[in-house]
Amino acid sequence: FDDREGWIWLDGKLVPWGDAQIHVLTHALHYASSVFEGQRAYGGEIFKLNEHSERLHKSAQLLGMEIPYSVEQLNAACNDVIKANNLVDAYMRPVAWRGSEQMGVTARGTQCHVAIAAWDWGKYFPAEIAAKGLRLDISKWRRPAPYTAPVHSKASGLYMICTLARQQAEARGYDDAIMFDWRGQVAEATGANAFFVRDGAIHTPTPDCFLDGITRRTVMDLARNRGIEVTERAIWPEELESFEQMFITGSAAEVTFIREVGPWNFEVGDLSRQLAKDYDDLVNGRIPNA
Numbered sequence: 001f002d003d004r005e006g007w008i009w010l011d012g013k014l015v016p017w018g019d020a021q022i023h024v025l026t027h028a029l030h031y032a033s034s035v036f037e038g039q040r041a042y043g044g045e046i047f048k049l050n051e052h053s054e055r056l057h058k059s060a061q062l063l064g065m066e067i068p069y070s071v072e073q074l075n076a077a078c079n080d081v082i083k084a085n086n087l088v089d090a091y092m093r094p095v096a097w098r099g100s101e102q103m104g105v106t107a108r109g110t111q112c113h114v115a116i117a118a119w120d121w122g123k124y125f126p127a128e129i130a131a132k133g134l135r136l137d138i139s140k141w142r143r144p145a146p147y148t149a150p151v152h153s154k155a156s157g158l159y160m161i162c163t164l165a166r167q168q169a170e171a172r173g174y175d176d177a178i179m180f181d182w183r184g185q186v187a188e189a190t191g192a193n194a195f196f197v198r199d200g201a202i203h204t205p206t207p208d209c210f211l212d213g214i215t216r217r218t219v220m221d222l223a224r225n226r227g228i229e230v231t232e233r234a235i236w237p238e239e240l241e242s243f244e245q246m247f248i249t250g251s252a253a254e255v256t257f258i259r260e261v262g263p264w265n266f267e268v269g270d271l272s273r274q275l276a277k278d279y280d281d282l283v284n285g286r287i288p289n290a
């Protein structure tokens with residue numbers, strides 16, 4: 001992925017794609033001292049850009065790291081990256097990390113660096129698989145307790161668990177995985193939040209140990225605008241068989257239907273389809289902000 005054409009914003013300047021490099025003795029590489037964002041541009045407009053830039057700041061803060069650019073500067077840099085690369089519909093990846101200024105576990109003496117890349121990244125899951133709904137494995141890896149890690153930070157360190165879960169799922173022939181949390185409650189997929197539908201109402205796990213996704217909140221608003229009841233609560237695996245539909249949400253995954261979780265099956269139903277369409281209409285500016 002490092003040999004493409006284009007421009008990446010690195011510590012305040014646009015540099016050619018291949019020149020956006022860091023040293024092997026980077027604190028973040030050894031100790032996971034980095035945080036990132038993931039957002040999409042639709043028709044040249046970055047959806048909920050300010051929320052994403054604010055979350056990058058918050059994620060860094062939770063790791064005791066200060067980003068040396070304001071939210072406004074990050075917003076401007078993101079827009080510059082879209083323009084420099086002539087992108088219209090794109091995925092964007094801002095990332096902030098502790099550099100190679102020193103090599104101890106301590107964060108003292110390190111500096112916070114920031115990069116922003118963007119590229120054309122169609123659908124997160126192949127369209128023919130997503131149309132039928134994904135098959136999710138039940139991961140043996142769990143979301144950690146809030147006293148184990150800064151679980152509300154979009155911190156790279158927490159993605160070790162997600163990659164492990166996804167690897168196990170793929171090895172077993174699934175598209176992705178659902179993770180439970182340390183208590184055994186249903187939590188989220190490896191890069192998206194989870195929603196369930198029963199009797200025309202939506203149920204979603206309370207985000208008390210994983211990201212309260214920007215897409216999650218957007219879809220909850222869209223559902224409520226349609227008069228659909230949305231309940232955030234603890235969901236235990238025993239309840240999964242009682243749900244009729246399931247979908248997951250994320251900036252990359254958008255609204256993706258699920259047809260299977262381990263032994264349980266779901267239909268790709270009207271309510272899920274309606275919300276996927278509403279989300280698509282919203283991000284593409286066909287309906288005003290939710």
Ligand code: PMP
Nearest residue numbers: 190191192193213214215250251
């Ligand atoms: N959970 C995880 C683990 C994720 O990686 C993401 C994607 N950022 C989400 C949830 C959804 O967050 P958002 O809707 O803000 O993209």
